[in-house]
Amino acid sequence: MSLALTRSPYAIGKVYGADLIGAAVGCIGVLVLLNVMNGPSAVLWVSALIGLAALGFAGSGLGTLPEATSLGSKLFRYRRSIVTGCLLFAIANTFTTYGVRPTIIKDHLEASADLAYDRWNSFSRITVSGSETVPPAMFGASPRLPHSTIEQRALNIDGGAGTALYRFDGDLASLGFLRYDVTNLAYAIPDLKTGAVIGVGGGRDVLSQRLFGLRDVTGVEINPIIIDVLERHFSGYTAIAALEGVRFEVDEARSWFARTPRSFDVIQMSLIDTWAATGAGAFTLTENGLYTVEAWQRFLDRLNPSGLFTVSRWYAPGEVNETGRLVSLAVATLLASGAVEPRRHLFLAAAGKVATLIVTKSPLSPAALTALEDAAKANEFTVLLSPNTSAPSAVLEKIVSATDRRTLDRATAGFYLDLTPPTDARPFFFNQLWFATLLDPDVFSHFTHTGVFAGNLVATLTLAMLVLISAALVAATIIVPLQPTVREAGWQLAVGGTVYFVLIGIGFMMVEIALLQRMSVFLGHPVYALSVVLFSLILWTGFGSLASERMRLAGTGKLLAWSVASAAYLFALPLWLPPLLVDLDGAGLLVRAGLCVLVLAPAGLLMGFGFPTGMRLVSAISTGPTPWFWGINGAAGVLAASVAVATSIACSIDTTLRIGAACYLLVAAPAMLLMSAGARSSHTALRSLHPSEPTNV
Known part of the structure; x- marks a missing residue:
């Protein structure tokens, strides 16, 4: 690339500018491609486009032809046929269901026969599996959950983020198992009438709000394919969209809540970004706008005076990882919103590997607190935070006791994990591993081999390996080959x-x-x-x-x-x-x-x-x-x-x-x-042209 560009007879500004403008068009072009076809077909179209560019360059007259006996010469002779073949392959793959497709997805094989639905857009791939009758998929099930089975499908996002699509004919009584999930603990509080769900997925949280008596439910979902699944393709399988009082908004949640004039009794956000992604380290280096102080302030602003925000995340008993950062984020948000004693606004309970944090706009009333404690006791959930009791974890107790930002910063400082509240300036909620922690030989004694640490470690080591591999490739392909060009300078x-x-x-x-x-x-x-x-x-x-x-x-x-x-x-x-x-x-x-x-x-x-x-x-x-x-x-x-x-x-x-x-x-x-x-070089050149004449530069 550098040789082609530097040896071009055109002005450098024009060549570089044309290259950049073409790249800019490609940025928008990839959105168009991925919204009208699947990922493999988009790759093939890009390959064909590169082939067309190569044809254009081959006809430019720049450079020399390869030797007649070389492989390059033979390929050059059939260049038009090769590019035409690439174009035909891209067209065929776009319009067939049996073309090139991914078969190994997130470390497991995927057979197309197992899928009832498969669709791509510019930022995701959504699949729906065949239906099976099994125990209902739960996040944090109570030990008291009665045994039952239900017909359900697996709705999968990008091969790793799974959510259940229950068969539902409109009879809410058939969903009684949802009463035993810790993610729905907030609905023990009486008199909740209006609700919103961030991240609809298979519709589980929307169904939960209707099951617990909320008459007005809004599901905010960024992915239009998911809403299309619920409203059209599988509307006969699950009648969520037909429920009275249920509406869907295809929008980014933070922006929608900032724009809507409506207010709610409860806003629910359950496991947005998944265990599969966290365990693989996929999100730990990625910014997330839903888990920052500024975002949570938006959500609290859209609550009624006695409203609540319920968030469920993964929990590891005996470890303070995502749970600690979640509480830290809640405390920072409440302090920024003017709360005097944040702990009076918080209730945290866990079941299995899931913890649910309830954040209230006003301090929890005695009646609401009693309802939560009774529900937790009845379902044998573990209460981790409550306004009236000390937290079983010393770290959580320090965080929840903070009454100003300085105290909160001291409470989260010096810990082997990053528990500081994420902000828009540092929105990396899922990355909790300090880079310096890797230098501590005892760091592994703090963790199990799964969960947050495992995901963070994979991501951090991958980043380090990327730097090393990039350095090696740069040295091998750029520095060493091009170094002779600068020796005589x-x-x-x-x-x-x-x-x-x-x-x-x-x-x-x-x-x-x-x-x-x-x-x-x-x-x-x-x-x-x-x-x-x-x-x-x-x-x-x-x-x-x-x-x-x-x-x-x-x-x-x-x-x-x-x-x-x-x-x-x-x-x-x-x-x-x-x-x-x-x-x-x-x-x-x-x-x-x-x-x-x-x-x-x-x-x-x-x-x-x-x-x-x-x-x-x-x-x-x-x-x-x-x-x-x-x-x-x-x-x-x-x-x-x-x-x-x-x-x-x-x-x-x-x-x-x-x-x-x-x-x-x-x-x-x-x-x-x-x-x-350059000035000295020009001066020398002039002197060589006119050695007997003085020159002023």
């Missing part, structure tokens, strides 16, 4: 150029990752952030590159002004952007996406000047090492991507953004060195 060109392109490579990736993480919380899903943020940033960077051809940074003053302006805008983003995003939480997806495009415009335009300007600076001295600078810039970006993720988790997204800003500020120094070397 003078020290100013070699050092100045390398530092310049390393800085803009690191800086760009730090800014990109930080904005992806921040906007993922704002837009409600990482896929939306990937598409919108990458589209915006790459598009504006491409325009910046094109603009650099007309507005060249010639001269020390212009270079310094560009460097300072870039750094100033990026340094300022953490100051004004977060409150703006919170204020616009309730806007529609298109409005929020439009805001992202506008916010990223100055950053992209300014950063777009960096690469072509650097190439002009080094080319003014010598064109020989330009492939090296292309390569080292890409290498720095590859390595910085993993480091940026680690920085956001360990510190904050704002810290990652500031590091990127600092890189653009520091880039002025090597730019000046290159400019000085």
Whole structure:
């Protein structure tokens, strides 16, 4: 790639700009592809598109043909047939049910014959299994649960997040087993009339609210396929959508609650993001906008004065992991909302591997507390937190006793797991393993081999391995092959150029990752952030590159002004952007996406000047090492991507953004060195052309 681009006869700004604009179009194109076809077919279409690009490049006249006897020559001879074959394969796979499809899903084999439904969109794959009569699927079952069976299907999200789809004909009495699940403990409180469910899934929580007498139930589900399953494809199997008082909203929950004028007696969020994903470490490095102080404030704001927010998460008896962080998040939210004694608003009980935390907007009344305690006792649930009793865990007791944020921070400090309350600036609820903890030889004595620690360990070690593998591949494919191109360069060109392109490579990736993480919380899903943020940033960077051809940074003053302006805008983003995003939480997806495009415009335009300007600076001295600078810039970006993720988790997204800003500020120094070397090179060239004439430069 670097050889093709550096040897192009066209202006560097135009080549780089066209490359970036094409990448920006691809960011939106992938959304379109995945919404109209399955994942394997989308991959095949992308392969065919790459083939078309190769055909275009083959006809450009650049480069030389391979030797006639080589394999490359034979393939080149049949290039049109090969690309046509790729296109036909992509078309055929799109319109057949027996084409290429995944068979190994999350470490297990999947047979298409076992599936009654299989559909993809831009951020998920939803499958529904065949029906079977078995004991009902439960999250945290009471030991007193009577034995029974029910006909049900497994609704699976992305191969790991399973939820039950019960056969239901409209008779709520057939769902009596739901009364014995700890996730429904909150409904022991009397006089609850209106409810909302975050994450509908198979409809279990919606059915629970109707079973316990709530007459008005709203299910908020981000995935339209799931609602389509309930309302259309399996409406004859489960009559949830036909229940009186039940309505569904296809929206991101946080945005919907910020926008709706309605208020509720209860909001339920049960196991959003699953044990399968947590155990595999899939979510521990991913931001989540539903588990932050700002998000929970939104949810509490939509409760009636005596309303409650009930959240269920995985629980490991004897360990304080997700449960501790959940309580810490609740306490921080209550303190931010003005609560004087957070513990009077909290009740926590567990059954098996699931704990349910009930957070009330007002202090729990004696009647409500009595109802919860009686229900917990009747179902033999373990009470872990109550306003009237001390917590059995010393750590939980310290957290729940906090009456201000400083006390809460002290209560969560020094623990071997990260129990600090997540915020929008550090929204990594599922990552609880401090990076420094891995250096402690006794760390494994604190944990079992499953659950939060296992998932966090897998994810953290995977990140470390990714950095090492990336470094090895970068060395093998970029640094070693391209190093000879810089050997003959003078020290100013070699050092100045390398530092310049390393800085803009690191800086760009730090800014990109930080904005992806921040906007993922704002837009409600990482896929939306990937598409919108990458589209915006790459598009504006491409325009910046094109603009650099007309507005060249010639001269020390212009270079310094560009460097300072870039750094100033990026340094300022953490100051004004977060409150703006919170204020616009309730806007529609298109409005929020439009805001992202506008916010990223100055950053992209300014950063777009960096690469072509650097190439002009080094080319003014010598064109020989330009492939090296292309390569080292890409290498720095590859390595910085993993480091940026680690920085956001360990510190904050704002810290990652500031590091990127600092890189653009520091880039002025090597730019000046290159400019000085270029001036001397021009002076020498003029002297060689006119050795007898004095020259003023």
